[in-house]
Amino acid sequence: MRVRRIGAAIGAAALSLAVIVAPAAARQPRSTIVDTAIAVNARTGEFDELIGAVVRAGLVDALDGNRQFTVFAPTDAAFEDLYEALHVDGVDDISVSTLRGVLLHHVAPGERFSGDVVTSTRIRTLHRDFLSPSVQAGSAYVDGAKIVLADVDASNGVIHVIDKVLLPGS
Numbered sequence: 001m002r003v004r005r006i007g008a009a010i011g012a013a014a015l016s017l018a019v020i021v022a023p024a025a026a027r028q029p030r031s032t033i034v035d036t037a038i039a040v041n042a043r044t045g046e047f048d049e050l051i052g053a054v055v056r057a058g059l060v061d062a063l064d065g066n067r068q069f070t071v072f073a074p075t076d077a078a079f080e081d082l083y084e085a086l087h088v089d090g091v092d093d094i095s096v097s098t099l100r101g102v103l104l105h106h107v108a109p110g111e112r113f114s115g116d117v118v119t120s121t122r123i124r125t126l127h128r129d130f131l132s133p134s135v136q137a138g139s140a141y142v143d144g145a146k147i148v149l150a151d152v153d154a155s156n157g158v159i160h161v162i163d164k165v166l167l168p169g170s
Helices: 002-026 033-044 048-056 076-086 096-104 114-118
Strands: 069-074 107-109 133-136 139-142 145-154 157-162
Touching: 033 048, 033 069, 033 145, 033 157, 048 069, 048 076, 048 096, 069 076, 069 145, 114 133, 114 139, 114 145
Parallel strands: 069 157
Antiparallel strands: 069 107, 133 139, 139 145, 145 157
């Protein structure tokens, strides 16, 4: 009987500690989508072009706030393919309005982890159009771009790294 009381007391203490510690842990600041992209870029060098495009299009503040977003983030190789297809040298050769539209086509309101993405028939973007997710041969895709790294969590959403720049209306 005494062992049960001790066990119950330990359990109650652990539960009390969890109730006290959990809200404190939830309040710990995490990196925003922008901060997370910069940190990933510092480790991998994969987002130089994306970061430059977001800055040029004036979207840093929008993606750095409290609103929740899902970002489909193209790699530098994806941007290089786009530049070659457009016959331009880089992000500076694309008009700001076009660049802004292309980037907003990669952002959806709300936080959608990969399970939510692949079970959706379509995802509305901030460009006011839709992306079509699919699964092919066990890999997740969105509008033909393969999701090469899913569920990079941020304080204001989630990033899914993709291998292609998505173009509105295509």
